[in-house]
Amino acid sequence: MPPVSDCTEMLDSETKAVETPEDHAEELRLWLRLLTCTTLIEGEVRGRLRQRFDVTLPRFDLMAQLDKAPDGMTLSDVSKRMMVSNGNVTGLVERLVESGHLDRRTSETDRRVQVIRLTKLGRAEFRRMAAEHETWIADLFGDLTPKDVRELMRLLAKTKASAQKSAARRRP
Amino acid sequence: MPPVSDCTEMLDSETKAVETPEDHAEELRLWLRLLTCTTLIEGEVRGRLRQRFDVTLPRFDLMAQLDKAPDGMTLSDVSKRMMVSNGNVTGLVERLVESGHLDRRTSETDRRVQVIRLTKLGRAEFRRMAAEHETWIADLFGDLTPKDVRELMRLLAKTKASAQKSAARRRP
DNA sequence: TCGAATTATTTTAAGCCTAAAATGTTTTTC
DNA sequence: GAAAAACATTTTAGGCTTAAAATAATTCGA
Numbered sequence: 001m002p003p004v005s006d007c008t009e010m011l012d013s014e015t016k017a018v019e020t021p022e023d024h025a026e027e028l029r030l031w032l033r034l035l036t037c038t039t040l041i042e043g044e045v046r047g048r049l050r051q052r053f054d055v056t057l058p059r060f061d062l063m064a065q066l067d068k069a070p071d072g073m074t075l076s077d078v079s080k081r082m083m084v085s086n087g088n089v090t091g092l093v094e095r096l097v098e099s100g101h102l103d104r105r106t107s108e109t110d111r112r113v114q115v116i117r118l119t120k121l122g123r124a125e126f127r128r129m130a131a132e133h134e135t136w137i138a139d140l141f142g143d144l145t146p147k148d149v150r151e152l153m154r155l156l157a158k159t160k161a162s163a164q165k166s167a168a169r170r171r172p
Numbered sequence: 173m174p175p176v177s178d179c180t181e182m183l184d185s186e187t188k189a190v191e192t193p194e195d196h197a198e199e200l201r202l203w204l205r206l207l208t209c210t211t212l213i214e215g216e217v218r219g220r221l222r223q224r225f226d227v228t229l230p231r232f233d234l235m236a237q238l239d240k241a242p243d244g245m246t247l248s249d250v251s252k253r254m255m256v257s258n259g260n261v262t263g264l265v266e267r268l269v270e271s272g273h274l275d276r277r278t279s280e281t282d283r284r285v286q287v288i289r290l291t292k293l294g295r296a297e298f299r300r301m302a303a304e305h306e307t308w309i310a311d312l313f314g315d316l317t318p319k320d321v322r323e324l325m326r327l328l329a330k331t332k333a334s335a336q337k338s339a340a341r342r343r344p
Numbered sequence: 345t346c347g348a349a350t351t352a353t354t355t356t357a358a359g360c361c362t363a364a365a366a367t368g369t370t371t372t373t374c
Numbered sequence: 375g376a377a378a379a380a381c382a383t384t385t386t387a388g389g390c391t392t393a394a395a396a397t398a399a400t401t402c403g404a
Binding site for chain 2: 381382383384385386392393
């Protein structure tokens with residue numbers, strides 16, 4: 001058998017590119033590791049929120065979005081920001097209004113739109129939780145140097161852009 | 173007012189460390205970016221699995237675990253590997269046995285233990301899906317150079333270790 | 345201006361997920 | 375060897391999540 005050159009793309013006898021099952025094992029491993037990290041940290045945060053404040057992670061996340069928007073947000077805004085389905089937000093908001101953390105009103109100018117805001121109670125509780133939450137995150141990432149953090153930020157930004165591009169290709 | 177040295181840790185008049193609300197905004201941003209990346213990619217994979225194969229992501233993930241274990245796994249193994257609750261696995265397995273993708277039997281040596289395996293059908297279907305899945309991942313991470321991938325792998329490994337350490341501190 | 349398309353939200357049906365309690369089994373300990 | 379501890383799994387109750395269909399309101403276009 002003649003020696004074969006070690007090129008990435010295989011060529012057939014007529015020098016035309018041939019479909020080769022390329023090796024994407026590295027990317028796959030990277031994806032699994034990314035997922036593991038997120039799941040690990042998310043689970044930890046979820047548990048601490050429940051133990052310390054008896055609140056669920058989705059509730060906390062929703063309140064976090066609203067804390068950054070003093071003038072309120074529409075359900076669609078929230079849905080896009082949180083990257084969850086519309087129906088999901090509907091239910092989440094329902095329960096948070098029920099518990100007195102959120103205020104919800106129909107927009108004056110567009111009767112399709114619901115604007116939601118944190119109530120005083122909601123804001124106070126969120127701030128209390130957020131302060132502690134921040135220390136948890138700092139601790140979870142505690143072994144990373146500032147340089148590590150910067151580098152990760154950069155690479156994840158690149159990853160996000162790459163994934164968005166890929167997603168847009170499929171669903172333009 | 174005398175000039176103050178710009179040290180990170182504030183000292184009070186008696187030179188004892190004082191609790192200062194430290195700034196962990198960078199770590200927080202990092203966490204949000206990590207979460208965004210994962211959610212983005214996960215959503216994309218979920219959608220493609222549904223469209224192309226009419227299968228859910230958790231089902232796919234479970235089958236992926238079993239594909240790596242020809243001799244089968246116990247429910248506990250699966251639960252640990254997937255980092256989901258026991259009860260969750262019970263239900264997932266139930267549905268996959270129902271659909272003929274999994275085989276489940278009680279261990280000969282320990283009647284508490286359930287051993288599950290992919291059936292022929294399950295393995296065949298999984299392999300078909302996995303091949304395509306791999307190309308999606310490659311595409312989603314397509315703009316990363318091999319060096320980026322290596323660097324991310326390294327930093328995420330460090331992140332995982334850090335988070336595990338932090339989690340262990342809380343729940344030893 | 346009227347009908348069509350678009351947009352915002354809700355509803356529906358099904359499945360996923362968790363924490364905690366319950367059940368049954370095995371191992372440990374005295 | 376019996377009680378206690380540990381273990382594997384299931385059940386329970388409730389909440390989260392999605393995709394798709396339905397409802398309602400607005401905007402656009404001829």
